[in-house]
Amino acid sequence: ELKVEQNPLFLSMQEGKNYTIYCNYSTTSDRLYWYRQDPGKSLESLFVLLSNGAVKQEGRLMASLDTKARLSTLHITAAVHDLSATYFCAALPMDSNYQLIWGAGTKLIIKP
Amino acid sequence: GAVVSQHPSWVICKSGTSVKIECRSLDFQATTMFWYRQFPKQSLMLMATSNEGSKATYEQGVEKDKFLINHASLTLSTLTVTSAHPEDSSFYICSASHSYSNQPQHFGDGTRLSIL
Numbered sequence: 001e002l003k004v005e006q007n008p009l010f011l012s013m014q015e016g017k018n019y020t021i022y023c024n025y026s027t028t029s030d031r032l033y034w035y036r037q038d039p040g041k042s043l044e045s046l047f048v049l050l051s052n053g054a055v056k057q058e059g060r061l062m063a064s065l066d067t068k069a070r071l072s073t074l075h076i077t078a079a080v081h082d083l084s085a086t087y088f089c090a091a092l093p094m095d096s097n098y099q100l101i102w103g104a105g106t107k108l109i110i111k112p
Numbered sequence: 113g114a115v116v117s118q119h120p121s122w123v124i125c126k127s128g129t130s131v132k133i134e135c136r137s138l139d140f141q142a143t144t145m146f147w148y149r150q151f152p153k154q155s156l157m158l159m160a161t162s163n164e165g166s167k168a169t170y171e172q173g174v175e176k177d178k179f180l181i182n183h184a185s186l187t188l189s190t191l192t193v194t195s196a197h198p199e200d201s202s203f204y205i206c207s208a209s210h211s212y213s214n215q216p217q218h219f220g221d222g223t224r225l226s227i228l
Contacts, residue, residue: 033215040224042205042220043205043219048215050214097209097216098143098209098216099146099158104155105154105155107153
């Protein structure tokens with residue numbers, strides 16, 4: 001059974017700093033997704049990672065996938081206040097095309 | 113593309129009322145639709161998965177008589193919370209899948225349900 005563990009669960013940091021959020025998963029999966037959720041809102045898709053070594057970047061966020069280590073990372077560069085949100089990773093089991101297994105989420109607060 | 117519309121966005125009602133939430137895929141036919149529940153500061157909890165024209169598959173611990181799901185067409189699924197009580201207050205999110213997307217699920221905007 002696929003399980004997804006996300007760390008840290010909460011992160012408060014100053015603007016301008018860098019940090020990485022980690023997403024470990026327990027069994028083989030080659031499809032990993034990152035989402036952003038603002039308070040009171042639904043989920044916004046950030047990154048789709050579909051192969052080992054995949055790296056995607058959008059602005060100050062960069063996501064990567066290492067299927068051998070069963071690890072995905074979301075790296076924040078020179079954080080700004082607008083990036084404050086909760087970030088979720090989710091993985092697809094090998095035997096499913098649609099049903100996502102979710103991490104617990106990382107609540108990120110960036111202070112000016 | 114791949115827009116999912118969820119309605120209503122916020123409902124406040126008295127205990128004992130039944131509340132229906134609609135989830136529509138606006139520009140695609142959804143193979144599968146999912147209903148999630150999210151409590152404050154927690155991750156999404158999958159309640160049920162439904163395919164058009166067949167009965168929904170409920171996750172363990174979710175009462176199917178309490179949370180009625182109807183998936184009558186490839187573009188519409190409804191969740192009815194029957195005889196709602198304060199403990200049913202939560203944020204409910206639907207999502208829809210189709211075969212020609214690199215995203216496994218496309219999410220609606222969510223419905224905040226508050227039972228007094």
